[in-house]
Each structure stands twice: as structure tokens, then as C-alpha cells.
Amino acid sequence: MKLRNLIFLLGLLPFGALAQQKPAAEVFSLSEVRLLDSPFKKAMMTDMNYILDLDMDRLLAPYLKEAGLKPKAENYGNWENTGLDGHIGGHYLSALAKMYAATGDQRMKDRMDYMLSELKRAQDANGDGYLSGVPGGKAMWQEISEGKIDAGSFSLNKKWVPLYNIHKIYAGLYDAYTFGGSEEAKEMLIGLTDWAIQLVQNLADDQIQDMLRSEHGGLNEIFADVADITGDEKYLKLAKQFSHRAILDPLIKHEDHLTGMHANTQIPKVIGFKRVAEVDGDESWADAARYFWENVVDKRTVSIGGNSVREHFHPVDDFSSMIESEQGPETCNTYNMLKLTKHLFLSDPEVKYMDYYERALYNHILSTEEPDHGGFVYFTPMRPGHYRVYSQPQTSFWCCVGSGLENHTKYGELIYAHLGDDIYVNLFIPSTLNWKEKGLELTQETKFPDAESTTLTINPEKKSTFTLYVRYPKWVEEGALKVVINGKEHEVDGTPGQYVALNRKWKKGDKVELTLPMRTTVEQLPDGESYYSILHGPIVMAAKTDTTDMVGLYADDSRGGHIASGQKYPLNEMPVIAGTVEHVASAVKAVEGQPLTFTIDGLYPEKYKDLELIPFFRLHDSRYMVYFNVVSPDDLVAMEKKTAFLEAEKKALEDATVDLVFPGEQQPESDHFIESENTNSGVNQDKHWRDATGWFSYLLTDKDGDAGKLRIMYFGLDNGRNFSISINGEKLTDVSLDGSKGFEFFTIDYDIPQDILDKAAGKLRVKFEADPGSVAGGIYEVRLMEK
Template identity: 55%
Template sequence: MQRFLLLAAGACLLTRLSPGQSAALQRFPATAVELLPGPFQQAQQTDKAYLLALDADRLLAPYRLEAGLPSKAARYGNWENTGLDGHIGGHYLSALALMYAATHDAQVQQRLTYMVTELARCQQQNPDGYLGGVPGGRAMWAQVKAGQINANSFGLNQKWVPWYNLHKTYAGLRDAYLIGGNQQARTMLIRLTDWCLDLTAGLSDAQIQDMLRSEHGGLNEVFADVAQITGDKKYLTLAQRFSHQAVLTPLLARQDVLNGMHANTQIPKVIGFERIAEVGGDPAWRGAAEFFWQTVVDRRTVSIGGNSVSEHFNPAGNFTSMLEGVEGPETCNTYNMLKLTQQLYLQSGAPRYLDFYERAMYNHILSSQHPGPAGGFVYFTPMRPRHYRVYSQPQEGFWCCVGSGLENHAKYGELVYAHRKEQELLVNLFVPSRLSWPEQGLTLTQQTTFPQEERSRLELKLKKPRTFALSIRQPGWLPAGQLAVQVNGKPVTPAATAPGYLTLTRKWRTGDVVTLALPMHTTAEALPDGSPWVSFVHGPVVLAAATDTTDLRGLRADGQRMAHVASGPLYPLEEAPVLVTTTPKDVAASIRPVAGQPLTFTAAGLSGAERYQNLRLVPFYQIHDARYMVYWPVTTPEGLAARTEEIRRRDAEKRALEARTVDQVTPGEQQPESDHGFRGEQTETGLHRNRHWRHAAGWFSYQLRNPERAARTLRVTYAGGDKGRRFTILVNGAPLSQVTLTGNPEGSFYDVEYPLPEALRRAPAATSLTVKFEAAPGSTAGGVYDVRLLR
């Protein structure tokens, strides 16, 4: 009985405020889909073990502290005690709800109930309904209520993105109720939303928009959900007020202004735009969400389904930074892109959304968790040839991608099937699973080892025979006419009743079996900018090659602030394998299967280096604890020498600089600034020639690490067009240099190295250097584009 009560609770999420209107399609709640043995079920079970390894009392500690209650355990470290305290607790609620609904595990349900009960005690300490782990949050929110707002991308009123932090609590309570069936969470969610209504009642729309410059997650989505849950439109109005017009307005005009924007700040906002349109807001906002999705997927997404470099959207016409950098697609971005994709698919039924969903699920999300017993989640997935990923540990790492990672692997079943009322059942993904649809007296079991085998088998069990349509997705990777269907062993010709689907309409009976032939083909995909690099895709599966297992520094990340970045040495790009072919357009034809080894291929004869002749290409999600190749440079025999030299020349300078670098921060980029203790007054950021900058009429500072006191100089990058600006650079409070920018004749970027005092090179000098840029009276400090400590 409990299972079907949960199903009903989850199903209400798609109900609109306006009576008589419903979504074109509906997904089944998580309780209805059980994963069967296969890689997704394995990932789910690994995630469940990670969830249960976490200490609920340690996650609750920030909330208890802010509520004035004694802690039952010490809070966790890493991001959980450096300003974003409590954000994982919110994700934990969502993940527990998802995992309980998917597995019906009593221990997971008990943990969810305990978390909600303990958070309720914290909320009860606050008569106004506030609940959060933001350090010093009560005083900061009082400032906001009084109209004292100092916001930037880094945070609000000197706090690290507190609205983003609080959004995780909102979303966790929503999911605990809608997915986990916890009624107490519903009451808590509404009280917390009423607190926000009261907090912002006296603020003008302009003040709220100013505040939204700080990352705030998907608050507009949650408030729209509360409107749907309660039927009260005041919450929909709140959702609209919390929709960032600086992002929405150009999207409504179909203008792509995403270059340089912090990617995962924007995606949740757009999820909210779409959710508001669903619940009864302006329908034009759906068009904005669709345009955003198209822009990101078509122009900014690599083959695995991920996007962004160092968390920011790289220039759509230049993917050089994607290939040269080590901070490739962020897992959180794909987590949120899948949420947006699901929304748009359910509203439109368009198959292109499922093609992206499948690609990202197999190749980014599934690959982002270590398959070993200890699990562990990935933050950045480098696309740089022969680099690697690092993994979190349960008691050490508490990055944003740990929070979203806890959720990712609990919800693989959410879009395997969908339905159009009681009339049509849609099979969207070829994942071993069992669907229970009690309202229709139907159980469907999908047995498959896809993509290991190119087939799937659907077996139906019904309480009584009934007529309905069974629609099978025609994947975008499978040419028309190649999806072969049999019913009870006999070939049939389904009707193509909707784009992207083949439909069988008949009276179905228990024991009916539908078998699907799903032949896969290997293709080569270029980067969106058209540069001469390709990734190989077999059906929906991205193929990659493990090149070696050397120098995997920090493979299992500790609690250090930057441990989520794979900081091992950069291997020269010119020494990576090159695909040399006389027919670059047909390069995929030379990728050959290895006999007797499913989903294993060679590129023999193509590689430009003898030692790579025996590389094996396998699904990327199978590669762990190794350096790898996802993207391959392609050239002709005649062009090999010139291309190798071009790559060598461009990469050598970068690697030499990295080898000298002790620590580095990119001003204007949110996470690097957060990781380096940014502070400042009267300071602004922007983008110039696709590079971020920061300047100040007051001052700004960073804390750079110098653990072995090896730094000899401070290198700062400026733009040639900034002239006459006067400021002081201070290190640990002492002036290092009085600067007057003179620019350069070309107006291009240039670097200046400032020698550090001898005293900083030996004990007892500090191993953390505070570098401060302070404007002279009436002038400006910066713009500064890069700050490095160099050996």
C-alpha cells in the first residue's frame, strides 16, 4: 500500500493550476520503475551504499548550529564548513527520497524520516519558519529584509551564494514530500516558502533582480512547485519575482549571450522558466527554455552530453579551451540539463530531447560515479587528451557534484517509460527494468543487456486483456527502417503515428512478448566549432581509449579545497595519438570491432604513433582510474607534420606555465574565486575577448596557497586597452608594488611578474598569501585577468 500512496504523491507534480489542462505526456513516478541487473542497477546500488555511509548527524550539524541547538556530531569539512554549510544536507533529502522510491529500501526510508524530523526541530526554533545551514544566516537575512543588498556572482552580503545553498533545502523538502511521501516535509516546505514571502515583501522588483545576480539555484522552480502543491497563486507570483530577467529577456528574444556565463548558474533558472510556464505562467517562457536548450545542446555540448570549461560556457565558435584545459564538463551541468530535457520532452513529445537524454545519461552521468565498492563522484570530466578524472570519498569531499551525484544514480528509471493518459504507453530507453502501472493492471518487463547486445525484449502481464497503443522510440542514432519489431515471434510493421516512435495498437494479453532489433553503427562526431577533432559514437555510446595509468595525482580526492581538480601533470598534446587518414570525412570507417569482445574496437592503421597501434576503444563509462582519449585529432599524411608542430607550439607554453604555477585564480570566475577566499568592496566583473576580468573602485583580494614557500614571483595579466589606472598590490598586508597601467600598442593581453620578498621564501613565513588589489583614490584597480604564484 505504501508504494502506491507514493505513486499518487509523485504523479501530482505534473498537475497545473488551471483546471482541465494537462501535460502532453506524463512520466511514471519513481516508485513504478524497478531497475533490473545491468550497469544502471549497479550504479544505483553503489550510490545507495555511498548514501548510507554518510553520517546524517554530521550533515545536520550546520542546521542545528544556526537554530541554536547543540550538535550531535561535528559538521563535515570541505565545502560543508567553508561557507556552503548545509547544501549537501538538502541534496541528501532529495537523494534519499529518490532512492527510497526506486528501491523501497526500509533503511533509506528510515534515514529520510530521521532527516526530516531533525530538520523540523531546527525549523521549530525559528518562529518565522526559517530553516537553513547558512553560517550567520539569520543576521544576513535580516539585512536583506531591510533592503541592505550587496550581491555579485560570488555571493550575497559577504556570504557564499546563500540563496543557492537554501535552494537545496527547499528542493530536498519538496522531494521528500512529492517523491518520498513524507507529509511533514510538505508542511515544512510551505512554512519556509512563507518565510521567503515575508522576507521579500518589502523589497522592490529591482532589489530582487539585483539580488539575483548571486547564484540562487532553481528557486523559481521550487516556488512554482509550491504553487502547484497548494493551489495558491501567491507562490507563482513569488516564482516569477525570483526569475532573473537579465537571463530571461535575451532568451525571449532568441538571443544567444551565453559565452562566458557561469553555466550551472543559468540552467536551474531556465528549468524554473519552463516550470512556471507549466504551472500557469507566461507560455512564452517555454519558448525561452526551448531556445536555451537548443543553444546549449547544439552549440556548446560535447559528445558525452556535457558542456562548459571551468564551469563557464566556452565560446561557441572556439572549443580550444575544452581540449587544452583540465576542467572540462561539470557533472552538475548535465544533471540540470537532464531535468530541463525531461520537462521539455513531456510537454512536446519531441524525440530530439530523448536522443540527448540518452546520450548524456550513458556517457556523462553513468561515467561520473566510480563503479567500485567505495563509489565516488566526479566533478570535472576533462576532454583534454590523456588526462583523467578524480573521485570523491564519502567522508572527505562535499562539492556540488557530490550533492547532485547522490541524486543522479538514484533516478535512472525516471524516463525509461512515459504514458499519454491511459491510452498509450511509450518505451523511451532500452534499460533493463520492470514497469508497474497498477491503474491499468499492467506490468511490463524489459529484458536486455543493451548496449552489449543490439536487442531488447518486452514482456507484458495484464490483469485482463485490454487494447492500448505501445509506442517504441525510434532512436536518432538508428536509421529509419532499421528498428525491427516482432510480436510473439512474428515480424510486424508498426505504424509511425508520431515522429520518433513506432506504434503497435492491439488487444494485449498476459504473456505477449515484443522483441526489438537495435542495430548500432559507429560514427565520427566533430566538435560544434568544426575543428579537426572527432569523437567516436557507437549507437548512443561514446567510445574512448585508456592510454595509461601514470601520474594520477589525487585520484581519490581528499578534503582540500581544490581536490576535485585532476592536478597531475599535463601530458603533451603533440604526443597524443593522431588519426591519420587519406579520407578524413570517412574516418569512422576505419574503426573496426574486435571479434568476440562486445563493444570493443580498434583504430589500427590510423594512429600516428607506434605505441598506440593496439589501443582499444570501449564505452567511455567503462573507463576509470586511467588517462584516456575521448576526442582525437584528425589529419592527412601530408598534414601530419604541420599539425603536430602547431599543436606542440601552442601546448608547450601552456604546459611550461602550468609547471611553474604554484597556485592560480581566474578573477571573475565564480568557483575559482570562491576556492581562493575572494573578498572585495566596490568591485565588478565582466568579459572581454572571451576572458573574465575583475576590477574595483575599492579593493579585492584572494588567498593563494604557497605550501612549500616555493613561489618566487606574482604574475598578473592585464588588458592592453586599460591605461592610466593606479592601484597598489599588497601581499599579506604589505605593499608589493605601486602600479600604473600603461597598456601596450596592440591593445592585447600582457603579463607582469612582480618578485616576492625573500622573507616569504623561508619559515616561519605563511604558506597562504593574501594578494590584494587596492585602488588609488579616484582610480580603479585592474582589470585583472589572471593571478598566479610562480616558481
């Protein structure tokens, strides 16, 4: 038993730590599980090469600069020198610690120790426990401590999400202690947490809550972790102070206010709610986390296990943007959903959590790393015929590079779990478990999902009685799971969605053979649209279409380099399945001699009839289909005409658009270097907006000199709003919104004078400024249009 758990049980802590209604399951350490040959191990080793390609001194530079020390190298570029300086350094420390635990590779340990030594220099130079790469952070934190707080979802006191940024180094230090065994990291973590207590000691709760409107990662989770580590109640108090009540309170009431919210801002908060509940036993907070998980997984998640469009939760009854957008599910979201799933499973080991975990692990996380060249994916478009973009070690420093570095280190974290002496077998991944505390080795040999079976070999040092809980997945039909122990068939006492309990006195060499028959199924988009994904067992099948026009397939260092900005092929030209939903599964035919390869009868148009379906996680460097429109033969012509008309309209608009900002959406605003004073943002009929009693501005780019006008989208009922629009400091026009357009969105084009364009040199800062006593906006779209 872990020492700190023993202390809790003895009641020596001053608060109700780890209070549970029933005993919690536990994960095995990453160092106790070793992957055997499989796509997961290959992904892990590819990740290791990416880790080794990165220059630690460049990642450390922001921390040394902020501490007043001379860096040994310059910052990396991209997000690492445009305001989010240092965020990858925290992820990198986490990745090193986890990779060292998962592999035992000494190079990872040496790098982790070097990172910690340099970070310790910076922390010591700061003198107060502070450690961060936020540029100009010290002055900003001083303002915060004095109650001068200017918070928005994307910024805090005009800095790009500094709380989110600093959370990454908190998490890195925690992981270096937890996975890497570094006591120095633990002391640095506690020192940094003490600094946070000092930061907010003079702030009222409502001031802290105002600050939390800015994205802040999982700070409440990490502070609860520190409370767990130390047993000191002051850190639990801090965790609660940093828990965003505007999100927590509706979840406690089971109210869904998620539509329009920036998705990955919310998920880490909810992990924190759950973690606080684990430490102090507040079941209402744990229930809020469960409700959130069920809402997101059951109502907002597509077949690969991901969620969100353009980083935001879309309406549960309208997934049309999921099909239309090139900015589909974000990898960071699924990284955090898996973390939340792990916590929920350990509190309540139910198969539903592992069914989702498996789905997301195989079909999203595993698919987000290019297996041969390396590189991580930010957005995974569900748009038929589109493609993904892969990061590169020296150019790309997005959030999903940070989480990507970690994703492929920890595939071993939930293959197995234990509750007391009993073991859960959750995932069918080739691996060995070495439970030294119990003197037990377990080896899992499988070619799953290419084969529908797995074999578990149990090797205790001496005969031992315990229960082996084997997951009966929902994707196996009732009665189809077969269990053979030492050559004899064992009666299966369980149904899909349960664990099958195998209790016996186990001896060295005992073998458990599981047969897990997979079947082909179709899964509709959750909103009921006629788009369907095809699965074989838990594996999402996808088809390569072509490899044309994949602009930026391997990303450069541009601010928007993570977006697959190549041509979006018209949806009316993409393959559809002509037939009925009831017959789709039977129309999928296995290709003889090729595992997990299928064809589909009834694909239309004819040129696509030979498309093959393969696991999505094996499909790379290509345009693809994950969702197919299923249309009855009688409706094909009408559908094609309607879709063609709509697609032509969209394409004409896209072709005429030089640059585009969606106000109120975090990443588009950050990518266009928003500046502002006294602004607000929100959502109206699923469209984001921004307005201001002061002003806000964006930097738009006209790299080819094609721009000629500015198109702004407004809402017809906005009334009594008077403001000006200027470009590069020169007034373009005055605007008065009088509410006369009614309940609709409308656009107005403003011609840009040629002299402004000539002087702009391709960079146009568009500013919206309220007249005295009035409001600028709301502004729903800002488009720079061709002449």
C-alpha cells in the first residue's frame, strides 16, 4: 500500500482526503507495464524520436528570460514566441517523465534531470517560488495580486491565456515527481503552489472567479494533487478557489450550458472538479463530472471519440458544422476526455468508461501521429474528402503538439487496473504487467484488432487466489464472448457492458484465451443527420480518396499552420452510399487475405466503387472519408442538385475571402492577434460575437494584395449601437445599428480605399471602436474580401 494512502486511512490528515463511498480502483505505474510489438509501441517509439529532435535549451529559454537569466539558446518560434512562450516546455517535461517510466530509457531520465536543473535555476533566481515562461509575466502577476484584473476567454491582462500557460509547468513538475521519481520536482511544485497562494491571498472570491473566465487549464486539479501529496488543507482550499463556479454550478444541477463554449477550456476544469471530489469526498462535485462526461460522450462526440468544431461545442441537435468544417475534433480535447474517463473509471469501474476509452484511443489518439515521419495532428476533420496536417519538430508548437508529446507515452496506463488483489483487464493491447508488490507477472499476446482473440498468461511467484475481471465490450454480441482457461471452455457469466469475473487459485503458466468476435456496424451522427460512420468492432473504418491539393500537409511555422487550408472539395462530389441504412452493414464486404480491409457495395458516383475501407488509425497522408452520406437511390438526383447549389455558394464565398475572423472564438482571435479594451463576447443562435464599450481590433493579412473590401456580419435586432471602423488608424466608416433588420444575420461590404491598401503592405489592423456611451458591435464575422 502506498504510504500516503496509509496515512489517509490512519486519519492523520486534517481533511477528509480520498473519502470514497466504496474502495477506488488503482492504475498500475507506467513502469509496471511494458508494451509489446503493436501499433501502440510503434507510435511510442516514433514519439520518442520526436522528443529527441527537440532542443531543450530552446524550450527552456522563456523560463530563463523571465527569471532574468541569460538563455543558452533562443526561443522556438510559432506559439513559443508569440505570447504562449514556455507552454511546450511544461508538456515536454511531462512527456520525458512518462516516457522514462514507460520505457526505462535513460536518455529520457537524463533529459528530465537537465530540464529540472535549469528550471530550478530559474525558480531560484525568481526567489519567491515563481516559475513560468509567460513574457512579461512578473509585472502582470503583480497587477493581478493587486486586484487589477482584465479577463477574457483568450487573455488575462492582455496576455495570451497565462493561467493556461503556467498550468503546463505545474503539470510537468507533478509528472516529473509522480512518473519520474524526482523529489526535487516535488519541492519545486510545492514552491510554485505556495506562490499561487500568495498571488490570490488578498483577492476576494468574486475577483478570483472573474480571473477564471480566462482559460486556465487544470489548475484546480494540480492544486488538489498538491493537497494529496502534502496532506495540507491550504492547497485543497486553493483548488476550490480555482474551481470555476460558472461551469461547476450548472453541472451540479445537471444543466447543459455547454453549446458555444470553448471545449478544451472546460474539460480540464471538470477533471479538477473530479479530483477535488476525490480528495475531500464531495459527491456533488463528482456527480457534476459524471454528468459532464455523459453529456459530452453521449451527445457531442463523433465515432472516433473526438468532439468540437473550431474548438467549440456545437449544438447537440446540429452536427452540420462537423461535416462542413476543416476544423474538426481537436486532439487536446480527447487527451483530456481520456484523463477524465480514467478518473471516473477508477472511482466506479464500469465497462462504459473503458468502451469509450478504447474507442477514442484507437480511433483518435493513435491516428493523430504520422507513424513513419512523425508529427502530431491538431484538427481531425470529419468533412468528407478533407485531410489532416502534421506538425514538424522545429516549426510547430501548438497546444496539440504539447499534448501529442504526452499522448503516445502513456498507452500502458489503463490496459490493466487493480482493486486490492484483483486485476482488471481493460484493453486488448500486447503488453506485460510486472506487479512486483504481489510477485505477479501477466503477459497479454494478441494481434487485435487484426485478430479477434487475445491470450493472457498468468505467472504468480506462488499460487494466489484473486479475481481476474475481463471486459466484455459492448461491441461483442451477447453470448459471443468465449473464455478458455488452460484449454477448457469456461462458462461466461456476464453480458456486453460488464466485466466477467474469473476467480480461482492461479498458478504459474495459467492461460486465459479470449475470443472477441467483431461485427460490422454503422453509427449515425448524434443529431440524426443521414451521415454514417462504419465500424468493425470498436475500429472506425475509413477510405482514402486522393492525395491532391493537400496544402501544408507538413506544417510550417505560420500562426495558422495547424489548419488544413487546402481546397475543400464540394460535398456533392464526395462518395455516397446509395441504399438504405438497414443494408449498409451487409453491403460492407471483407477483402480476402487482407485483415481489416473492406469494400462497399453501392458507392456512388461510379468512380468511387473500388474504394477500400481500412482502420482510420492506419490512414495517413491522404484525403479521406470517415462519414458517408447514405441516400436512397430515388433521392440521389435531388440530393445532388441541392448539395451542389449550396456547395457552389460556399465555394464562391471562400474563393473571394482573403482572410477571415470569427469574433468571440478563441483561436481565430488569437491567430489574428486581437487587441481590446472593455469588450464582451457570447453566442447568439450558435454564432459567436464580440462587442465593446471600448474597442477591439484584429490583424488581417492580404499577402497577395487581392483585398478590396471588408465584409462584416451583424445581427438585425441590435439597436442603438454607434461605432467606427478603422484600418491601420484611418477611419473606414461610421456604423449605426438601429434594429431594423429583425431576427436575422446580415452582412455589409465596405470598400477599402486604395491608398489604405497601398500603405498596408499586406497587414491590415481592423479596429471597431464605440462612440462615447455606446457599443461597438456585436460583430459576428470579419471578412477581408477580394476586389
